[in-house]
Amino acid sequence: MRFAIGVLVGLWLLPTSVMALDFRGEIGVEHRQFFRTPIYDDARDEQPSIALQGQWFLPWGERSNFDLTVFGRLDAVDSERRRVDLREAKWVYMGDSWDFTAGYALVYWGVVESQRLVDVINQRDPLEDITGNVRLGQPMLHGRYFAGAVTYEAFVMPWFRERPFASSPARLRLPLEVDTGQAEYESSQERRHIDLALRSTFTLGTWDAGLHVFRGTNREPELRLSEGQDFLFPFYEQMTQFGVDIQRTVGSTLWKFEGIYRSPREDSYFAYAAGLEHAFYQVFESNIDVSILLEHNWDERGDDATTPYQNDLFTGVRIVMGDVAGTEALIGVYNDLDYGGRFGRLQASRRFGNNLRGIAEAYWFSPRKEEDAIYPYRREDHIIVGLDYFFEVQHDHYKRATG
Amino acid sequence: MKRIARIVLSGAFFLAGLTLGSAVAEEDAAARGLEIAQERKARDTGWDATEAAVEMTLYSRGGSETVRQLRIRSLEVPDSGSKSLIIFDLPSDVRGTVVLTHSHIERPDDQWIFLPSIRRVKRVSSSNQSGAFMGSEFAFEDLSSFEVEKYDYEYLGEDELDGMAMYKVASTPLYSHSGYTRLITWIDQEHYRPWKTEFYDRRGELLKTLTASGFSLYEDRFWRASVSYMENHQTGRSTKLEFKEYDFNVSYREADFRHNVLNRVN
Numbered sequence: 001m002r003f004a005i006g007v008l009v010g011l012w013l014l015p016t017s018v019m020a021l022d023f024r025g026e027i028g029v030e031h032r033q034f035f036r037t038p039i040y041d042d043a044r045d046e047q048p049s050i051a052l053q054g055q056w057f058l059p060w061g062e063r064s065n066f067d068l069t070v071f072g073r074l075d076a077v078d079s080e081r082r083r084v085d086l087r088e089a090k091w092v093y094m095g096d097s098w099d100f101t102a103g104y105a106l107v108y109w110g111v112v113e114s115q116r117l118v119d120v121i122n123q124r125d126p127l128e129d130i131t132g133n134v135r136l137g138q139p140m141l142h143g144r145y146f147a148g149a150v151t152y153e154a155f156v157m158p159w160f161r162e163r164p165f166a167s168s169p170a171r172l173r174l175p176l177e178v179d180t181g182q183a184e185y186e187s188s189q190e191r192r193h194i195d196l197a198l199r200s201t202f203t204l205g206t207w208d209a210g211l212h213v214f215r216g217t218n219r220e221p222e223l224r225l226s227e228g229q230d231f232l233f234p235f236y237e238q239m240t241q242f243g244v245d246i247q248r249t250v251g252s253t254l255w256k257f258e259g260i261y262r263s264p265r266e267d268s269y270f271a272y273a274a275g276l277e278h279a280f281y282q283v284f285e286s287n288i289d290v291s292i293l294l295e296h297n298w299d300e301r302g303d304d305a306t307t308p309y310q311n312d313l314f315t316g317v318r319i320v321m322g323d324v325a326g327t328e329a330l331i332g333v334y335n336d337l338d339y340g341g342r343f344g345r346l347q348a349s350r351r352f353g354n355n356l357r358g359i360a361e362a363y364w365f366s367p368r369k370e371e372d373a374i375y376p377y378r379r380e381d382h383i384i385v386g387l388d389y390f391f392e393v394q395h396d397h398y399k400r401a402t403g
Numbered sequence: 404m405k406r407i408a409r410i411v412l413s414g415a416f417f418l419a420g421l422t423l424g425s426a427v428a429e430e431d432a433a434a435r436g437l438e439i440a441q442e443r444k445a446r447d448t449g450w451d452a453t454e455a456a457v458e459m460t461l462y463s464r465g466g467s468e469t470v471r472q473l474r475i476r477s478l479e480v481p482d483s484g485s486k487s488l489i490i491f492d493l494p495s496d497v498r499g500t501v502v503l504t505h506s507h508i509e510r511p512d513d514q515w516i517f518l519p520s521i522r523r524v525k526r527v528s529s530s531n532q533s534g535a536f537m538g539s540e541f542a543f544e545d546l547s548s549f550e551v552e553k554y555d556y557e558y559l560g561e562d563e564l565d566g567m568a569m570y571k572v573a574s575t576p577l578y579s580h581s582g583y584t585r586l587i588t589w590i591d592q593e594h595y596r597p598w599k600t601e602f603y604d605r606r607g608e609l610l611k612t613l614t615a616s617g618f619s620l621y622e623d624r625f626w627r628a629s630v631s632y633m634e635n636h637q638t639g640r641s642t643k644l645e646f647k648e649y650d651f652n653v654s655y656r657e658a659d660f661r662h663n664v665l666n667r668v669n
Binding site: 107356 | 461463469470493494495496497498499511513521522523524525526527528530531533534535537538580658661662663664667669
């Protein structure tokens with residue numbers, strides 16, 4: 001940790017212009033406010049924090065480059081959020097019909113908006129985003145081969161990254177503490193188990209599709225009760241996952257499907273997320289675009305699912321104002337079709353000038369029954385307000401067009 | 404009685420001739436308009452690949468200014484629409500965002516967007532032709548490459564603009580989702596460069612005027628304007644695109660315009 005901070009500060013202070021590398025920085029201040037009486041007596045209603053992100057880009061000859069993205073946060077409440085994390089630290093070599101990446105990297109698989117179902121390479125970072133869009137860097141060797149409309153990819157992942165959990169006295173905790181220090185693994189190689197994945201994607205007219213197989217440590221832990229029944233610990237099993245993601249883009253409508261078949265050591269299961277995104281452009285002759293999102297999430301495990309999406313209908317509206325400030329908002333509600341509970345999220349942002357972006361988010365949980373996976377969060381309704389400042393040091397593309 | 408019949412008859416012939424004559428004139432105008440469009444395209448073919456750094460200034464009705472910076476890479480694809488990459492550099496919160504467009508003549512364009520914060524490449528709908536590009540007065544369709552087959556033409560005659568002899572050509576978009584019913588373009592007779600375009604909205608009213616200036620010659624063949632100024636007559640807002648530098652010596656190939664390499668565009 002101390003070493004990582006040292007590296008971060010050192011890189012920060014590097015005379016980047018001398019190094020002729022591009023640097024982009026981001027400083028964010030954020031405040032989380034909770035409204036209901038917590039389940040835990042010690043949990044705080046206010047959670048202010050500061051985040052820093054630095055991204056360095058260094059071209060290395062004609063065909064390769066180094067890319068480094070370091071993220072850190074100082075949180076007043078949650079010690080798990082006081083950390084420095086490598087989002088990316090990779091070397092990329094670009095051949096004519098192939099490329100190769102070595103290092104920590106982020107890879108995005110999938111097409112739906114309500115969850116990240118097929119997206120299995122990177123561990124999620126629920127401390128930053130409970131909806132799963134923020135993820136941790138994954139150490140990997142990754143090769144891609146481009147053969148016309150088809151791309152073939154292979155991943156070798158030699159090191160596993162554990163999922164972080166909120167700690168006392170923060171909010172958004174489960175009824176019992178999760179002791180990540182007591183994590184257990186099915187594989188005797190634990191975090192050193194070498195995970196493998198193959199993926200191929202293709203584009204044909206209005207269709208985009210991907211197929212994959214992953215074999216290795218499931219990023220999603222099973223939370224087990226300790227012997228003394230006083231805390232939970234994560235158990236990471238081995239699994240094979242086959243998956244498909246398809247999008248068809250017709251006119252203003254995107255049709256989406258993601259499906260997986262997972263076989264852990266026992267009880268294989270299917271899960272899918274399917275739906276559509278339809279846009280209404282320039283409503284009422286304004287610059288405003290409105291999209292509606294409709295997705296059904298289903299998991300064969302039902303009540304035993306490790307995600308809240310066992311049988312949930314997601315309905316959402318995205319509004320893009322088309323103004324100078326780049327104002328946009330996404331509001332989405334997950335309706336649990338088995339238990340009638342609801343989980344809602346609102347994410348809105350706008351720009352101030354050229355370097356500041358203000359964000360406002362709200363999350364609310366209204367489970368109806370104890371069986372509902374969101375039941376532990378029934379008192380965790382909260383809002384987030386924040387301001388992000390962006391700055392950079394770069395080659396001047398506007399004097400020299402070919403950067 | 405005979406005389407009346409003769410007058411009616413000759414009147415009918417006269418009217419028929421008039422209609423016939425105007426039909427011929429219409430056909431002539433369409434053929435002449437198409438000819439000018441083809442010549443304009445022919446003179447701007449063979450550039451292969453280019454890159455331009457663009458500064459976009461948005462002027463509000465009250466006169467306040469907002470600056471955006473982007474880079475546009477274009478690739479000519481023989482017998483098909485071109486391919487383009489738009490890379491956003493400013494405002495800094497969208498820095499690194501890339502929009503890839505594969506233009507097609509016969510069918511709707513294919514479009515992808517790369518969102519750098521989550522490393523996501525998303526295929527998006529290309530139906531938003533008339534939508535505002537980055538909150539500017541330029542619509543997406545105003546920035547797409549000029550293809551002859553995208554319009555019907557009508558030659559309106561000769562005109563003069565700043566002392567230069569011009570052809571005045573009206574064109575009607577044939578592609579779907581256009582925000583315009585008609586464009587009127589002033590093209591100079593010497594080099595076939597578009598100096599001015601008027602855009603008429605779906606109600607047929609004048610919506611915008613685009614004025615190009617500061618043309619420079621590249622590679623001894625290709626003319627490029629250094630400034631494009633779009634004025635919206637209905638909102639009072641305007642946008643200036645300044646092309647800081649055109650580079651015709653870039654070596655981009657089709658492989659650089661694939662959606663799955665958007666994550667390594669710089």
